[in-house]
Amino acid sequence: xxxxxxxxxxxxxIWITELAVHWGYDDIVPEIPPxxxxxxxxxxxxxxxxxxxxxxxxxxxxxxxxxxFLFTTWKNIAExxxxxxxxxxxxxxxxxxxxxxxxxxPLNCLGHVYRALAFNQTRVTCNSNGxxxxxxxxxxx
Numbered sequence: 209x210x211x212x213x214x215x216x217x218x219x220x221x222i223w224i225t226e227l228a229v230h231w232g233y234d235d236i237v238p239e240i241p242p243x244x245x246x247x248x249x250x251x252x253x254x255x256x257x258x259x260x261x262x263x264x265x266x267x268x269x270x271x272x273x274x275x276x277f278l279f280t281t282w283k284n285i286a287e288x289x290x291x292x293x294x295x296x297x298x299x300x301x302x303x304x305x306x307x308x309x310x311x312x313x314p315l316n317c318l319g320h321v322y323r324a325l326a327f328n329q330t331r332v333t334c335n336s337n338g339x340x341x342x343x344x345x346x347x348x349x
Contacts, residue, residue: 248285
C-alpha cells in the first residue's frame with residue numbers, strides 16, 4: 209500500500225489475484241515431475257486460509273484491498289505434474305484424480321473453511337485427516 213501511495217495511486221484498490229500455498233504435503237520427492245511425500249496437511253492449510261483471509265477481511269479497508277482470489281479450487285495434487293502444484297484445493301480429497309463434477313463433487317474440509325469465511329458463517333477448521341473436528345464461534349469483523 210505504501211508503495212502504491214508513494215507513486216500517486218492512493219485511491220487505487222489492490223486485487224490479490226493468486227492467493228495460494230503451492231505445496232501442502234509434509235515433504236516432496238525431488239524428481240521431475242516432483243511427487244508428494246508424507247501427509248497432506250489439511251490442518252496447516254486450514255490455518256493458512258483462516259489466518260490469511262481473516263487478516264485480509266480485517267485490513268481490507270485500511271489497505272484498500274478490494275478483492276482476493278484463490279489460485280485454484282481444484283487440481284490433481286495426488287499425482288506428479290510438471291507445474292508441481294500440490295497446495296490448496298477446495299473440492300474432493302487429495303487422492304481424487306478426476307476433475308470435480310458440478311453438483312456431484314462435494315467441498316472438502318478446506319472448501320468448508322473458505323465457504324464459511326466467504327459467507328461470514330460459523331468458523332470452520334480442519335483436523336489432520338481432512339475432516340471438520342469442531343465449529344468455533346466466528347467473531348464478527
